[in-house]
Amino acid sequence: DTAVSQTPKYLVTQMGNDKSIKCEQNLGHDTMYWYKQDSKKFLKIMFSYNNKELIINETVPNRFSPKSPDKAHLNLHINSLELGDSAVYFCASSQVAGLNEQFFGPGTRLTVL
């Protein structure tokens, strides 16, 4: 009955590869997010997405792209991986109305070699 789930939990890959991280939420929320947490533990928003609007943090390279097959899923595709992409990536979801409390997934630790 996990609310927000991500796969894989760990991902180790070579520079230049293309990879995807999957996220699913069963909370019935209308908005999903991707965050990056770097080695200093700062959480930075990458994308906010619902079926009407994609908001992109302008600092995110266009090698990163969110793909949403339906309301419950928001996958993160990364092309041409670079060393600096190594981080923990968190998916989250919320209802856009009200207090907008966000529920986070367990994270995916990406290591680029």
Added chain:
Amino acid sequence: KNQVEQSPQSLIILEGKNCTLQCNYTVSPFSNLRWYKQDTGRGPVSLTIMTFSENTKSNGRYTATLDADTKQSSLHITASQLSDSASYICVVKSVNAGNMLTFGGGTRLMVKP
């Protein structure tokens, strides 16, 4: 520029003791402030959410305060337990930011027996 600063960066206390974590923010116009607890290797979990009109909110042994005039918040942990060892992240939402949140860098708390 919207910013959230937390102090101290890290804190070590003995089990059973109380502690207070601080959060100062410059996010404006203010919508709400939330405290998250992030255990090692896991996603953040919401502890409290406070709006402009609330100046204190409790969740078990956790009590958050908010002074919207001075733009300060604190999280007080009473009778600490070993399981309180985690990072505590202050997060502020602006009225104008859509679904975007501004995250503090967190306070890493270690509770020792």
